[in-house]
Amino acid sequence: MNKPSLTTSLRSRVLVLTATLAFILPLAQGTVDEAHDYAMEAATPFVEQGYTVREDYWNGEVVSGQKLAIKHQLFKGNEYAFWLGTANPDCELELAILDVKGQPVHMERKAAKQTVSVRVNPPKTGTYTVVFSVKSKNERGVTWALAYGYR
Amino acid sequence: MKNTFAFNWMPLLCGVFATGLAFGQGSSAGVEKFDAGKFPGFVVDEVVVPVPSEIFSVLDKLGSPNWKDELRKIKLPETSDRIELSLVFGDVVAEGFVAVQAQDKQTVEDIGRDVINLAASLGLTKAVRPHAQSILDAVKKNDWKGVRKELDQTQTTVRASMQEMRDDDLSQCVSLAGWLRGTASVTSVISKAFTDDRAELMNQPMLVEHFTKSIAGMSPSARKHPSVVAITKGLTKIHHDMDIKEGNISQDKVNSIKVTCEELLNMINKPEPKKGK
Numbered sequence: 527m528n529k530p531s532l533t534t535s536l537r538s539r540v541l542v543l544t545a546t547l548a549f550i551l552p553l554a555q556g557t558v559d560e561a562h563d564y565a566m567e568a569a570t571p572f573v574e575q576g577y578t579v580r581e582d583y584w585n586g587e588v589v590s591g592q593k594l595a596i597k598h599q600l601f602k603g604n605e606y607a608f609w610l611g612t613a614n615p616d617c618e619l620e621l622a623i624l625d626v627k628g629q630p631v632h633m634e635r636k637a638a639k640q641t642v643s644v645r646v647n648p649p650k651t652g653t654y655t656v657v658f659s660v661k662s663k664n665e666r667g668v669t670w671a672l673a674y675g676y677r
Numbered sequence: 678m679k680n681t682f683a684f685n686w687m688p689l690l691c692g693v694f695a696t697g698l699a700f701g702q703g704s705s706a707g708v709e710k711f712d713a714g715k716f717p718g719f720v721v722d723e724v725v726v727p728v729p730s731e732i733f734s735v736l737d738k739l740g741s742p743n744w745k746d747e748l749r750k751i752k753l754p755e756t757s758d759r760i761e762l763s764l765v766f767g768d769v770v771a772e773g774f775v776a777v778q779a780q781d782k783q784t785v786e787d788i789g790r791d792v793i794n795l796a797a798s799l800g801l802t803k804a805v806r807p808h809a810q811s812i813l814d815a816v817k818k819n820d821w822k823g824v825r826k827e828l829d830q831t832q833t834t835v836r837a838s839m840q841e842m843r844d845d846d847l848s849q850c851v852s853l854a855g856w857l858r859g860t861a862s863v864t865s866v867i868s869k870a871f872t873d874d875r876a877e878l879m880n881q882p883m884l885v886e887h888f889t890k891s892i893a894g895m896s897p898s899a900r901k902h903p904s905v906v907a908i909t910k911g912l913t914k915i916h917h918d919m920d921i922k923e924g925n926i927s928q929d930k931v932n933s934i935k936v937t938c939e940e941l942l943n944m945i946n947k948p949e950p951k952k953g954k
Contacts, residue, residue, distance in 0.1 A: 578730070578822065580728065580829065581826075581832075581833040582725045582726075582829075582833050583725065584721060584723055584725065586721070588719075592718055592719065593718030594719050594720075594721055595719070596720075597720070597724070597883060598725065599726075599727055599883055599884055601735050601878055602735070602874075602878075603734075603735035603739065603878075604734060604735055650880070651877045651878055651881075652880045652883075653882075657718075674725075676731050677734070
């Protein structure tokens with residue numbers, strides 16, 4: 527099974543550093559593209575299980591430990607997997623999917639080096655919230671990329 | 678461990694979204710900061726629009742739709758209007774997803790060629806040709822999953838190229854028309870065999886709000902384009918049809934969404950002559 531493409535994806539770029547933070551933070555180690563590479567590494571076993579990886583994804587740089595939230599449409603009947611990657615070593619990654627009432631709906635959290643993934647069987651069709659953070663032990667700025675797939 | 682993180686966030690999310698929505702309209706894309714006192718983070722205000730096959734796959738699980746019935750012949754317009762071309766591009770790529778679902782090789786090949794022609798009109802041949810060729814190669818091998826992947830890549834590459842050229846308005850048009858075409862085919866399938874489970878797939882008001890907001894953020898000239906004006910009105914109607922407070926979306930509402938999408942797609946494929954011409 528082919529590894530998901532790393533080169534031709536649309537960069538749904540989200541620059542999370544504010545102008546102020548850009549001045550006070552050192553450049554995050556690695557790039558957002560490398561963060562996406564890690565996310566795709568986490569996706570590989572899911573692809574082997576029949577998941578289709580979306581080419582579109584979110585990424586950016588952010589203050590270490592900063593919590594982020596993304597709204598996303600999911601369809602009941604599909605199984606989804608979300609993969610969060612960072613180019614920064616020695617990070618703690620958190621990733622959760624919440625329903626409209628803020629209840630967690632994710633399962634099977636899998637963490638590996640610089641990645642974390644969760645699986646979701648949405649109980650209803652509608653808007654869900656992906657909440658996540660990347661906390662570095664050594665750096666103030668970190669990269670991140672969040673991708674998803676379905677089957 | 679996993680739930681600890683989730684539960685810590687739970688009480689805070691309502692405030693996040695209330696704030697996000699309150700300041701969302703008309704603001705620039707990116708990240709909206711909200712009340713740190715209520716929520717210690719950012720809402721990433723960037724929406725990834727699902728591809729049609731995400732919904733088609735659910736419909737396949739709920740029954741066996743006749744996808745060949747859903748195929749439409751798209752006649753490429755003779756125009757140099759880049760907004761119209763971008764809308765047709767999104768429509769054509771979404772039609773490709775329908776053709777893949779129908780496993781109609783000839784239509785997918787035709788769409789591969791249409792994609793190349795439209796890319797040439799938009800000045801994006803270099804970016805798109807490899808994908809179009811991959812679509813044609815994959816369909817020859819009956820690699821339908823590969824065709825889906827390439828269609829997704831084609832759309833994302835085109836949108837990325839447009840964004841790099843600071844043509845964000847065009848990028849939004851590609852996305853919009855693709856969603857309209859996907860929604861037209863989904864509502865058509867649901868209308869033919871209505872069930873509450875199928876109708877629930879139309880619970881997508883967040884996506885409609887995203888498109889409405891995208892149009893509001895377009896340049897004045899793009900916002901005033903006749904096709905964009907008509908789409909804005911259509912989205913308002915679709916949002917009204919989707920906005921069900923309780924219960925399920927009715928068959929009438931599904932039909933109404935279908936009619937609105939089809940009218941907009943007809944307009945996209947046969948744009949009204951411009952005034953003064």
